[in-house]
Amino acid sequence: MSILSDDLPLDPLLADDRNDARRVAYSYVEDAFTEAQQDGLDSDALAHAALFAAFRTLVETYGEEATAVFSETLPEKVRGGSFTTGTRH
Structure with a gap:
């Protein structure tokens, strides 16, 4: 979905x-x-590879510090359901 x-x-x-x-x-x-x-x-391996590729691209585009600042917002977004499509765990 x-x-x-x-x-x-x-x-x-x-x-x-x-x-x-x-x-x-x-x-x-x-x-x-x-x-x-x-x-x-395996979907887990694919997800990890996709995250690595995404973060590598963000670092190349915006630099390490800006990417680190962006990544600091991820725990709140994950816990808040921003990436949840079905039943929350």
């Missing part, structure tokens, strides 16, 4: 603002997860 609503077109050429671009990007990542799981890749 997608975290993002599927009510908007996900064509990257039609992504006219930042939220649309992020929606399109998320769709690509979600598709990659699905394909990798169908190929037998």
